[in-house]
Amino acid sequence: MGFIEVKDLKVHYPIRGGVLNTIQDYVKAVDGINLSIESGKTYGLVGESGSGKTTIGKTIIGLEKATSGDIYYEDQLVTNRARSRQKKYAAYNKDVQMIFQDATSSMNPKKRILDVVAEPMRNYFDYTPEEVKRKVVDLLEIVGMNAEAMYKYPHEFSGGQRQRIGVARAVASDPKLIIADEPTSALDLSVQAQVLNFMRRIQKEYNLSYLFISHDLGVVQHMSDDIAIMHKGRFVEQGSKNAVYNNPQHIYTKRLLSAIPDMDPTTRAAHKVERQRVEAEYDAQETEYYDPDGRVYDLQEFGDNHLVALKPEEPNASLQNEKVKTGGER
Amino acid sequence: MAVERSLLEVNNLETGFRFGEVYHNAVDGVSLTLKNNEILAIVGESGCGKSTLATSIMGLHDPKNTQIKGEVLYKDLNLLDLNEKLYNRIRGNDIGMIFQDPLGSLNPLMTIFNQISESLEYHSDLNEEQRKERVLELLNQVGIPRPEMIMKAYPHELSGGMRQRVVIAIALANKPPIIIADEPTTALDVTIQAQILDLMVDIQDETGSGIILITHDLGVVAETADRVAVMYAGQVVEEATVEELFANPLHPYTRSLLNSIPHELEADDDELHVIHGTVPSLQKLPRKGCRFAPRIPWIKEEAHEEDPVLHEVSPNHKVRCTCWKHFHFEGEEK
Numbered sequence: 234m235g236f237i238e239v240k241d242l243k244v245h246y247p248i249r250g251g252v253l254n255t256i257q258d259y260v261k262a263v264d265g266i267n268l269s270i271e272s273g274k275t276y277g278l279v280g281e282s283g284s285g286k287t288t289i290g291k292t293i294i295g296l297e298k299a300t301s302g303d304i305y306y307e308d309q310l311v312t313n314r315a316r317s318r319q320k321k322y323a324a325y326n327k328d329v330q331m332i333f334q335d336a337t338s339s340m341n342p343k344k345r346i347l348d349v350v351a352e353p354m355r356n357y358f359d360y361t362p363e364e365v366k367r368k369v370v371d372l373l374e375i376v377g378m379n380a381e382a383m384y385k386y387p388h389e390f391s392g393g394q395r396q397r398i399g400v401a402r403a404v405a406s407d408p409k410l411i412i413a414d415e416p417t418s419a420l421d422l423s424v425q426a427q428v429l430n431f432m433r434r435i436q437k438e439y440n441l442s443y444l445f446i447s448h449d450l451g452v453v454q455h456m457s458d459d460i461a462i463m464h465k466g467r468f469v470e471q472g473s474k475n476a477v478y479n480n481p482q483h484i485y486t487k488r489l490l491s492a493i494p495d496m497d498p499t500t501r502a503a504h505k506v507e508r509q510r511v512e513a514e515y516d517a518q519e520t521e522y523y524d525p526d527g528r529v530y531d532l533q534e535f536g537d538n539h540l541v542a543l544k545p546e547e548p549n550a551s552l553q554n555e556k557v558k559t560g561g562e563r
Numbered sequence: 564m565a566v567e568r569s570l571l572e573v574n575n576l577e578t579g580f581r582f583g584e585v586y587h588n589a590v591d592g593v594s595l596t597l598k599n600n601e602i603l604a605i606v607g608e609s610g611c612g613k614s615t616l617a618t619s620i621m622g623l624h625d626p627k628n629t630q631i632k633g634e635v636l637y638k639d640l641n642l643l644d645l646n647e648k649l650y651n652r653i654r655g656n657d658i659g660m661i662f663q664d665p666l667g668s669l670n671p672l673m674t675i676f677n678q679i680s681e682s683l684e685y686h687s688d689l690n691e692e693q694r695k696e697r698v699l700e701l702l703n704q705v706g707i708p709r710p711e712m713i714m715k716a717y718p719h720e721l722s723g724g725m726r727q728r729v730v731i732a733i734a735l736a737n738k739p740p741i742i743i744a745d746e747p748t749t750a751l752d753v754t755i756q757a758q759i760l761d762l763m764v765d766i767q768d769e770t771g772s773g774i775i776l777i778t779h780d781l782g783v784v785a786e787t788a789d790r791v792a793v794m795y796a797g798q799v800v801e802e803a804t805v806e807e808l809f810a811n812p813l814h815p816y817t818r819s820l821l822n823s824i825p826h827e828l829e830a831d832d833d834e835l836h837v838i839h840g841t842v843p844s845l846q847k848l849p850r851k852g853c854r855f856a857p858r859i860p861w862i863k864e865e866a867h868e869e870d871p872v873l874h875e876v877s878p879n880h881k882v883r884c885t886c887w888k889h890f891h892f893e894g895e896e897k
């Protein structure tokens with residue numbers, strides 16, 4: 234059991250139209266996913282743009298409303314309560330933080346870095362101003378920045394520095410889970426390396442968990458223990474990094490993995506042949522992997538900590554979504 | 564074997580942007596040749612001058628705030644000497660262009676047919692019937708399904724990948740011998756990126772054109788390029804065939820970049836290589852001595868050259884400076 238359990242989460246956005254602006258249909262941004270988050274581990278969430286990754290993150294943190302499904306935090310039902318001001322949800326609010334691709338968008342440009350980073354501490358702890366300052370200095374140091382950064386404003390920093398400040402702020406409330414949505418996607422390679430290194434160091438220091446969202450399979454492989462591959466609002470495959478990367482079963486996972494550029498130019502031709510073979514297989518076998526409505530099947534247990542959304546063998550043989558053992562259990 | 568004659572020759576190109584009364588070079592003494600039948604990749608992190616190099620070759624700079632020196636030789640012409648009217652003929656006719664953001668390079672109010680046809684009208688004397696045929700042929704060539712239908716669509720009705728295919732079709736419309744693509748797949752998902760890169764390689768095979776492919780992604784380089792120039796702070800620091808560059812990278816910048824690519828961790832405390840400091844802004848760029856030296860502070864001052872130049876270290880492999888002979892990563896013995 235994880236300290237956070239997400240059960241059969243669905244987030245459907247209504248599409249309105251017509252003369253009366255009535256609901257015509259729904260975008261099923263997230264359509265029945267399960268997550269079990271244990272402490273100290275990183276869960277990678279990969280998929281192409283529009284697959285629903287950000288919506289999952291935002292719903293867990295309460296920026297979007299769940300249409301159905303449950304989110305439990307230490308066995309307490311917290312679905313759609315994350316922004317609640319009620320005291321009984323305070324621990325949840327404090328313990329789950331989110332970092333976005335562009336940290337700047339979540340920083341008040343008129344606030345100094347000291348106040349940006351201190352904000353979560355002021356919300357959740359009764360520190361004296363001296364304590365706050367000392368802790369901000371410590372946090373900045375952990376992400377490789379000088380104390381003097383405290384008195385500057387967000388625009389005075391480079392993109393990489395702002396992402397690191399974003400990490401420092403997310404850590405300031407001493408959370409248990411940080412949802413990191415494409416935290417390095419806008420950064421150059423060497424700056425990305427720096428942010429990823431700091432994230433891993435902080436993780437060890439605070440026994441943090443990450444829900445690490447990215448479209449970059451290389452980055453996710455570097456960071457994660459467990460991985461979920463997402464397509465059309467659902468998970469096509471979920472499990473240990475090793476199982477998903479080295480023994481992919483769903484055609485969509487195979488397609489995604491084979492599209493990662495190969496860093497060895499000498500095997501380029503073979504890689505291209507393999508990629509095009511998988512692509513052709515994907516086109517030919519769509520009906521084997523998606524139901525007649527194009528929906529991803531329910532996950533089934535495939536191996537140890539490895540779930541795959543395969544076509545049910547026969548009616549009723551499929552496990553109910555709710556009963557499926559979720560990723561993260563070893 | 565490819566014809567070795569060069570198609571485009573860039574000699575000592577300097578492009579400076581005006582800051583008040585002074586110009587600071589974003590491209591600072593770049594020399595490159597593009598041959599027929601090859602993909603030359605230009606790789607480096609953001610701000611190193613890749614796009615400025617591309618737009619300088621294409622004559623797309625505002626002359627009031629830009630100062631360009633050097634030569635861009637094409638068919639015995641120095642393109643930098645051409646007036647705007649002649650340059651317009653060269654663009655589209657001789658040099659096709661593909662940019663990162665397909666939506667930005669398409670007219671939202673024009674159908675796909677009209678956009679491609681417009682370019683044909685301007686640069687060729689095909690009649691309407693022939694133009695329609697050519698548009699269909701181009702859409703087929705770039706792998707657009709149901710071209711008869713797509714032709715009538717507007718850009719916003721297409722996916723990002725389809726739009727980039729349309730941009731490529733426009734770039735190819737007049738069969739230009741040179742194509743310049745600036746981050747053509749950066750905004751796309753990996754599966755679409757793979758398709759677009761395959762398409763570019765196929766086109767290059769079919770047409771024998773020379774392609775300058777600009778990217779920050781070493782994976783894209785490894786998958787597509789024949790030759791690679793690595794840029795840092797406005798200069799080429801290393802140039803080699805793609806096999807040579809990945810097998811035997813020499814310049815400290817190239818080696819640092821390769822070391823910061825995320826990979827599967829071998830040990831729990833395994834860390835990615837971080838390059839010290841940041842790329843300086845144009846105003847702060849050291850104009851004397853080596854630009855990369857401040858990024859590798861553990862290398863002793865005496866080891867650096869005063870004014871490092873590109874040396875040929877083996878056939879098809881050039882490296883700026885001689886520092887690579889002594890370079891080692893921090894904490895590593897040489």
Ligand SMILES: Nc1ncnc2c1ncn2[C@@H]1O[C@H](COP(=O)(O)OP(=O)(O)O)[C@@H](O)[C@H]1O
Nearest residue numbers: 246260262280281282283284285286287288289
């Ligand atoms: N507020 C919203 N209203 C309507 N549709 C939305 C909204 N937010 C996201 N979507 C749609 O939901 C789907 C998933 O989006 P998102 O979670 O942002 O995907 P990802 O992060 O994987 O790119 C997309 O089709 C997107 O257009």
Ligand SMILES: Nc1ncnc2c1ncn2[C@@H]1O[C@H](COP(=O)(O)OP(=O)(O)O)[C@@H](O)[C@H]1O
Nearest residue numbers: 580589608609610611612613614615616844845
């Ligand atoms: N029009 C401009 N005016 C002033 N500076 C510019 C202009 N265009 C680019 N620069 C600067 O020139 C340098 C190189 O930029 P660019 O060619 O866009 O790099 P890249 O494409 O490699 O990211 C950067 O420092 C950038 O800020």
Ligand code: SF4
Nearest residue numbers: 853856867868884886
């Ligand atoms: S040794 Fe040369 S190229 Fe290398 S960092 Fe020093 S001066 Fe630059």
Ligand SMILES: [Mg+2]
Nearest residue numbers: 286287288414
């Ligand atoms: Mg997203």
Ligand SMILES: [Mg+2]
Nearest residue numbers: 613614615745
């Ligand atoms: Mg650029």
